[in-house]
Amino acid sequence: MDIKEAINERHSVRQYKDIPIDPETVAKLRALITECNEESGLKFQLITNDPDCFNVFFAHYGMNFRNAVNYVALVGKKDKPDLEEKCGFFGEKIVLETQMMGLNTCWVAGTYSKKKSKVNIQDDEKLVCIIAIGYGENQGRAHKSKPVEKLCKVDLNTAPDWFKEGVDAALKAPTAINQQKFVITLEGAEAKIISKGGAMTKIDLGIVKYNFAAASGHEVK
């Protein structure tokens, strides 16, 4: 599976098989997280076998996580500039690489317990959100997207192919409550994505930028 297939096939999965991640894959995930931390200066941690983190009243009630016990905790220094956006960007890299390893994921910012989780956070650090990881009971399904005209202010009939590929991938990116509060433009030869603001939109922005860049091969402002 290549990165574009991973973008197409990734959907949030909240029900997992009751089996541990095989040790070889755990080692690969750890190496990937170390690589991301070295590049970004973030402090992501892989936590396995921690069911309590997902054991919250409203998670049972609404969102239906089942056998969710493994996750990546997206942690960084509180004073790091653009902490949320960077967590989104590097978190999505991990999500897509994880999909390519045959696992499934779900971004989780609300329906988990920071207090009960095994994450180790220093006083000068913040836990931004987590990404659940496991072997899905299902593959999830494609989210309903806003129409492309709402999310992209460029005439796609005249836009370069790389830009169209980037837009397609951006529309498939996960966003909190599927809010898709972003706008894509073209400034000269460079793509620019801005956030319309609101809760969790900074994390979303990093995620959407990663999808665009990974599919188009072009950096995003």
Ligand SMILES: Cc1cc2nc3c(=O)[nH]c(=O)nc-3n(C[C@H](O)[C@H](O)[C@H](O)COP(=O)(O)O)c2cc1C
């Ligand atoms: C920053 C962020 C936070 C999220 N928080 C939660 C959450 O707390 N609980 C949950 O069940 N899903 C959560 N999601 C998953 C979104 O609901 C999901 O990505 C969105 O509906 C789009 O669906 P898809 O991921 O299947 O494409 C979150 C997603 C993002 C990007």
